[in-house]
Amino acid sequence: MSDIAPAEFRGDLPIEEFRRYAAQLIDWIAEYLAHPERFPVVPRVRPGDVAAQLPPAPPARGESLADVLADVERVIVPGTTHWNHPGFFAYFSISSSIPGILGELLAAALDVNAMLWKTGPAATELEQVALDWLRQLMGLGPGWFGVVNDTASISTLLALAAAREAKPALAIRARGMAGRADLPTLRVYCSAHAHSSVDKAAITLGLGHENVVKIGVDDAFRMRVDLLEQAMERDRAAGMLPLCVVATIGTTSTTSIDPVGEIAELCRSEDVWLHVDGAYGGIAAVVPELHDLMDGVHLADSLVVNPHKWLFTPVDCSAFYTRQPEVLKRAFSLVPEYLVTREQDEVVNLMDYGVQLGRRFRALKLWMVIRAFGAEGLAERIRWHVQLAQEFAGWVRDEPGWELCAPHPLSLVCFRHAPPGTSEAEREALNARVMHEVNASGEAFLSHTKLGDRYVLRLAIGNIRTDRRHVARAWELLRAATAKSPAAGPGARS
Ligand SMILES: *Cc1c(COP(=O)(O)O)cnc(C)c1O
Numbered sequence: 001m002s003d004i005a006p007a008e009f010r011g012d013l014p015i016e017e018f019r020r021y022a023a024q025l026i027d028w029i030a031e032y033l034a035h036p037e038r039f040p041v042v043p044r045v046r047p048g049d050v051a052a053q054l055p056p057a058p059p060a061r062g063e064s065l066a067d068v069l070a071d072v073e074r075v076i077v078p079g080t081t082h083w084n085h086p087g088f089f090a091y092f093s094i095s096s097s098i099p100g101i102l103g104e105l106l107a108a109a110l111d112v113n114a115m116l117w118k119t120g121p122a123a124t125e126l127e128q129v130a131l132d133w134l135r136q137l138m139g140l141g142p143g144w145f146g147v148v149n150d151t152a153s154i155s156t157l158l159a160l161a162a163a164r165e166a167k168p169a170l171a172i173r174a175r176g177m178a179g180r181a182d183l184p185t186l187r188v189y190c191s192a193h194a195h196s197s198v199d200k201a202a203i204t205l206g207l208g209h210e211n212v213v214k215i216g217v218d219d220a221f222r223m224r225v226d227l228l229e230q231a232m233e234r235d236r237a238a239g240m241l242p243l244c245v246v247a248t249i250g251t252t253s254t255t256s257i258d259p260v261g262e263i264a265e266l267c268r269s270e271d272v273w274l275h276v277d278g279a280y281g282g283i284a285a286v287v288p289e290l291h292d293l294m295d296g297v298h299l300a301d302s303l304v305v306n307p308h309k310w311l312f313t314p315v316d317c318s319a320f321y322t323r324q325p326e327v328l329k330r331a332f333s334l335v336p337e338y339l340v341t342r343e344q345d346e347v348v349n350l351m352d353y354g355v356q357l358g359r360r361f362r363a364l365k366l367w368m369v370i371r372a373f374g375a376e377g378l379a380e381r382i383r384w385h386v387q388l389a390q391e392f393a394g395w396v397r398d399e400p401g402w403e404l405c406a407p408h409p410l411s412l413v414c415f416r417h418a419p420p421g422t423s424e425a426e427r428e429a430l431n432a433r434v435m436h437e438v439n440a441s442g443e444a445f446l447s448h449t450k451l452g453d454r455y456v457l458r459l460a461i462g463n464i465r466t467d468r469r470h471v472a473r474a475w476e477l478l479r480a481a482t483a484k485s486p487a488a489g490p491g492a493r494s
Contacts, residue, residue: 113360138294165327188211253451
């Protein structure tokens, strides 16, 4: 054995270093938040550029935090897509906020692992309180149990697992699904516009991708309940078992809103679990005049909304609610001896409600966001985003050669440049080029989708720092990009 290493190799860094670099980092973050447009929203890097600037092997000796932070500024920040940029309009625009950032910092410092009440009494109870507050903000009645997951994808996976456990006769928890002649094929239904996380959940649970039945939509991209009913009938006649319907409040392509109330009634009469995916759109229910987004949800079995999408809470924070926590618990609770605690029958042990054992103290940042902005502040910020989106839609509607491509009830607008006399193929090429040009500007970032055979652009507003001028600038860039277009028709000259 060699000599014992010197003391500098033991323990954490000196607390004075924490004070010094934390202050420096907080200053950097303050600058970043004060000037969120300082960096291009989409970084000008190519695949491999970031990794190529980093040593392939770890340092043998500790490096100074000054050097590490310098590399953050030199390599990491320029290779970052800035979701906090007010010109971020792609996918669903999200942002962190000051109370949310402080909550993350504190959660990292406390480093609570709230697997059991005992291992995190405050984290466990705050999770219940913060989610109950959020429920109230959305205008939902009592009777819901909530847990925080990392993402809506995991929340939906847990919902499907609970739906399966809600049919105890299937005995899948104990016996599995493979090699069982007694088991009917289990079917999951969602609209053709539902999120891919429904498919992934079915794949993960072994239900089979083919057993996710995509139901057709009406001309506003909402699930057609008559087609849902027919599909279930057909499946039952074929000896299959309808297990779960996933309805969406705010689909990813267009933010269409499925008729949850009607779907819920059908699910009730068919004895099928109803899960509602409101990952983005559901959050808008915190605006009192948008409470009706939650119409019918009181009849659902589970619901997911993502505070990390439109409630200014840093990624990750997904709120999963169920009216049947005992079923969720039956699906997942498994207590080995080393996790037995004296008070386990009196308390919520969060490990009982999902796959993971350890869990971050995510409720802290959500609670801090809700407290710092208040019900009225949150509602006003989201109301403003909806208003900006409606203004943008108005600009598109009034501009010759441009068209709106879907209803826009919330803060997402689907639209495109469609000069008269151009074919669908030309329009796709034109809009794709326009989008890439706008995104290359570094001032705005948009994404696209397909609605039927139409290639359409999506502008999503949800960033806490986005103001009218950012939306106006995106519109200016879009029009400028079409003006340059050789393929542009007469309507594109403005
Ligand atoms: C974003 C989104 C999801 C997935 O969210 P994650 O938290 O990233 O898993 C699911 N459903 C809808 C409707 C979404 O908009």
